[in-house]
Amino acid sequence: MRLLKVLLPIFLIVLAACGGAGGDEAGTPGELTVDNVTANLTLPTETGALYMRIVNNTDSDDALLGATVPGCGTIELHEMVMQDDVMTMRQLEGNRLPIPSGQTVMLERGGLHVMCLGKTGEFTVGQAVPITLEFENAGTIELSAEVIDPGAMESGMGDSDSMGEGDE
Numbered sequence: 232m233r234l235l236k237v238l239l240p241i242f243l244i245v246l247a248a249c250g251g252a253g254g255d256e257a258g259t260p261g262e263l264t265v266d267n268v269t270a271n272l273t274l275p276t277e278t279g280a281l282y283m284r285i286v287n288n289t290d291s292d293d294a295l296l297g298a299t300v301p302g303c304g305t306i307e308l309h310e311m312v313m314q315d316d317v318m319t320m321r322q323l324e325g326n327r328l329p330i331p332s333g334q335t336v337m338l339e340r341g342g343l344h345v346m347c348l349g350k351t352g353e354f355t356v357g358q359a360v361p362i363t364l365e366f367e368n369a370g371t372i373e374l375s376a377e378v379i380d381p382g383a384m385e386s387g388m389g390d391s392d393s394m395g396e397g398d399e
């Protein structure tokens with residue numbers, strides 16, 4: 232029993248530490264916030280995609296209506312859907328992404344994304360790209376997106392915790 236008494240506090244400390252990192256109290260109370268903005272824009276195509284986390288801590292439902300990114304001709308809001316066993320992307324109805332009150336909406340690879348069409352800009356990995364988001368209620372939010380390596384993103388999936396880079 233003595234061993235258990237020693238181990239239990241350690242166990243609780245470890246648990247608390249993990250909860251702190253993984254539980255991730257998202258956003259700011261009373262506000263709609265956007266973070267973790269990344270841009271997949273380096274492929275030699277005329278398209279690209281941007282990803283982010285949107286947290287709506289306000290009392291009212293909101294919606295993302297569009298965005299502006301220099302170097303992108305047109306921006307659309309897209310989702311991924313299964314069509315005849317093939318994953319394809321399509322524009323959200325009315326180009327409107329609902330962000331309900333109290334909800335966190337993830338735009339991520341293989342899911343919702345901000346689509347860059349008619350890309351003319353030259354982008355390099357690590358570069359910071361300004362992005363202006365337009366919300367129904369929150370209005371305009373200006374942020375900076377980090378241009379990511381599309382390949383690194385693929386391999387980084389699943390083992391991001393072991394990379395030791397942390398969430399910054």
Ligand SMILES: [Cu+2]
Pocket residue numbers: 280309310320321344345346
């Ligand atoms: Cu798309």
